[in-house]
Amino acid sequence: MTLPPLAQAAIAAFIVLNAVILMVAYVTLLERKFAARMQSRIGPYYVGWPHGWLQPIADALKLMLKEDVVPAAADRWVYNLAPIAFLVPCVLIFATIPFAPGLGVADLNIGILFFLAVSALEIVGLFMGGWGSNNKYALISAMRAVNQIISYDLPFIFTALVPVVLAGSMQLSEIVSAQTGLFGWFVFRAWGLGVLALLAYLVATIAAENRVPFDILEAESELVAGFRVEYSGMKFALIQLGEYAHILGTSFLGALLFLGGWLGPGPAWLGPIWFLLKAIFVFLLITWVRWSFVRIRVDQILAISWKLLLPLSIVLLMAAAFAVAWSGGARV
Amino acid sequence: MSDFMGGLSKPPEPPTRSEPSRGVRGRTRETRDGPRGPESVTGFGTGTQRGGGSVAVLRDGAKGFWGETLQLARAVGRTMGVTFKNLVARKPVTVMYPDVRRQYPDRFRGVLALTYDKETGEENCIGCRLCEYICPPQVIKVEMLKAKERNWAKHFTLELYSCEFCELCVQVCPTDAIVMLKTFELATSDRRELLLDKDRLHALGLEHEHSWATGTRLRDMQAPPKAARGEGHRDGATRGEAAVTAPAAAAKPAGTAALAGAGSAEESATPAPAAKADGPSTAEAVKTAAAPPAAPGEVKTKETAE
Numbered sequence: 001m002t003l004p005p006l007a008q009a010a011i012a013a014f015i016v017l018n019a020v021i022l023m024v025a026y027v028t029l030l031e032r033k034f035a036a037r038m039q040s041r042i043g044p045y046y047v048g049w050p051h052g053w054l055q056p057i058a059d060a061l062k063l064m065l066k067e068d069v070v071p072a073a074a075d076r077w078v079y080n081l082a083p084i085a086f087l088v089p090c091v092l093i094f095a096t097i098p099f100a101p102g103l104g105v106a107d108l109n110i111g112i113l114f115f116l117a118v119s120a121l122e123i124v125g126l127f128m129g130g131w132g133s134n135n136k137y138a139l140i141s142a143m144r145a146v147n148q149i150i151s152y153d154l155p156f157i158f159t160a161l162v163p164v165v166l167a168g169s170m171q172l173s174e175i176v177s178a179q180t181g182l183f184g185w186f187v188f189r190a191w192g193l194g195v196l197a198l199l200a201y202l203v204a205t206i207a208a209e210n211r212v213p214f215d216i217l218e219a220e221s222e223l224v225a226g227f228r229v230e231y232s233g234m235k236f237a238l239i240q241l242g243e244y245a246h247i248l249g250t251s252f253l254g255a256l257l258f259l260g261g262w263l264g265p266g267p268a269w270l271g272p273i274w275f276l277l278k279a280i281f282v283f284l285l286i287t288w289v290r291w292s293f294v295r296i297r298v299d300q301i302l303a304i305s306w307k308l309l310l311p312l313s314i315v316l317l318m319a320a321a322f323a324v325a326w327s328g329g330a331r332v
Numbered sequence: 333m334s335d336f337m338g339g340l341s342k343p344p345e346p347p348t349r350s351e352p353s354r355g356v357r358g359r360t361r362e363t364r365d366g367p368r369g370p371e372s373v374t375g376f377g378t379g380t381q382r383g384g385g386s387v388a389v390l391r392d393g394a395k396g397f398w399g400e401t402l403q404l405a406r407a408v409g410r411t412m413g414v415t416f417k418n419l420v421a422r423k424p425v426t427v428m429y430p431d432v433r434r435q436y437p438d439r440f441r442g443v444l445a446l447t448y449d450k451e452t453g454e455e456n457c458i459g460c461r462l463c464e465y466i467c468p469p470q471v472i473k474v475e476m477l478k479a480k481e482r483n484w485a486k487h488f489t490l491e492l493y494s495c496e497f498c499e500l501c502v503q504v505c506p507t508d509a510i511v512m513l514k515t516f517e518l519a520t521s522d523r524r525e526l527l528l529d530k531d532r533l534h535a536l537g538l539e540h541e542h543s544w545a546t547g548t549r550l551r552d553m554q555a556p557p558k559a560a561r562g563e564g565h566r567d568g569a570t571r572g573e574a575a576v577t578a579p580a581a582a583a584k585p586a587g588t589a590a591l592a593g594a595g596s597a598e599e600s601a602t603p604a605p606a607a608k609a610d611g612p613s614t615a616e617a618v619k620t621a622a623a624p625p626a627a628p629g630e631v632k633t634k635e636t637a638e
Binding site for chain 2: 034036037038039040041042045288289291292293
């Protein structure tokens with residue numbers, strides 16, 4: 001390679017960004033089909049044969065053609081910046097994810113720290129949207145979102161640190177290479193600690209992304225569409241894109257931390273496909289939860305986080321550390 | 333400790349009752365300090381409940397942290413099991429509407445239409461304004477045109493955009509002039525297109541399939557069998573026929589036969605699906621037909637009692 005490193009990184013980022021946006025579009029179709037089958041429906045069908053595979057493209061076109069309405073009383077700067085401020089961290093988390101050994105934008109040695117820090121930034125854009133809209137529903141919803149996301153980021157981080165402790169590294173590719181071997185994935189390891197950690201990770205993920213059953217920031221009867229109630233057209237599309245990118249990003253991280261990333265039978269070039277399948281599996285788990293439950297109350301959401309999930313994740317982290325120390329550096 | 337997680341797993345029920353109260357479906361519902369019933373039922377999920385060792389979603393007896401956690405885990409498992417079963421085991425029930433249409437029931441209440449006489453090609457409406465009087469949202473306006481042999485409707489307008497599809501106009505029509513159609517496709521970009529006059533009501537009737545119900549049929553279905561009185565407008569003779577056929581029909585075992593007895597007053601051949609389509613009215617028809625052979629005096633006392 002004769003290209004300067006900056007150009008290489010730019011090309012890699014361009015490819016990953018477009019791949020992510022395409023994947024996000026098709027993940028929405030997947031979710032709609034999945035949800036439809038759970039409710040004995042068919043889902044999108046007419047746009048594109050077979051089974052409406054052009055539906056995401058049609059949706060994007062429709063949103064692009066829509067009128068962009070800015071409320072008269074909105075804080076224009078904040079209102080217009082919010083979708084971008086929301087989208088950028090959600091897409092940026094993909095920068096550090098390696099899709100195969102050496103295949104990725106940047107395999108940082110503090111990759112997971114970068115991921116957790118950047119994914120928490122999403123809340124800034126969300127609150128900007130709620131505040132800038134100058135709408136009481138949007139503001140209430142954004143405030144709910146802030147207190148919920150702050151509550152759930154703690155257990156999210158603690159559970160994501162369990163594999164870090166087990167692998168002894170913060171570099172994501174190192175974490176994957178620590179999971180080689182039969183039943184080497186962290187779900188199966190550490191005497192059941194891994195399964196518990198994955199479950200806690202899933203719950204924290206769902207809550208941190210404001211998905212059902214923790215989706216109190218969007219309520220048709222009281223808050224309408226929540227913080228994005230005043231957004232239309234492409235700005236709305238950016239917010240949706242960011243939300244799904246975030247979900248997909250945490251799905252990839254979950255597959256990487258607990259399900260062994262690109263490890264799997266077959267030749268090495270199958271690695272990214274295994275990784276993608278695992279990430280989609282995690283995504284479908286989240287979707288399955290979404291379409292199974294009704295939402296719970298605000299106080300219950302906070303109680304679950306502070307009274308159950310946070311202590312549980314701290315105990316899990318300490319148990320993992322103890323297990324590693326007990327075995328004296330050997331595989332747990 | 334039972335208030336852990338803000339009472340997430342508590343059933344929404346007043347706690348202090350000493351005896352088991354009756355649940356929604358008449359099963360015993362256990363209360364906080366009452367004895368445990370045969371199975372604790374919360375009123376949720378009765379559709380998926382298996383017999384015997386079924387797991388109630390919310391059991392009041394679970395106490396403490398582990399009890400509640402176990403209970404929550406079970407509830408989560410059951411809920412996700414239901415959706416998983418839907419995902420893998422059940423076929424979609426969607427009917428691809430514009431391409432495929434399902435069979436609409438024979439008592440379908442759709443768009444209204446006026447009918448022609450089949451032989452003479454004349455309209456059946458005599459402008460009596462009964463439908464106008466009975467119409468609850470008052471969307472029908474009729475004007476009578478008096479003539480020698482019979483009367484006609486000079487104007488007949490129906491504001492379909494305000495119609496509530498109650499079928500009362502069909503029920504009262506003495507000449508079966510107004511009927512409902514098995515169509516509901518009313519979407520239009522101009523509200524005025526739903527202001528139907530006589531010609532358009534006629535045209536609609538030719539265009540779409542008619543529903544089963546007509547004034548005569550509906551009245552026959554509800555009235556007890558009557559002896560011929562000869563004063564009916566044009567189906568007096570057929571009513572008498574109904575009274576005669578009723579006992580004979582009652583002798584036959586099937587309910588369809590009974591319906592044929594009562595329902596074929598107007599036309600000799602009742603469309604067969606009519607027997608399947610309307611549950612309650614079939615039962616009524618059976619009752620009517622199965623009444624003891626019409627002794628005229630008895631019928632009269634019934635009528636006066638009503």
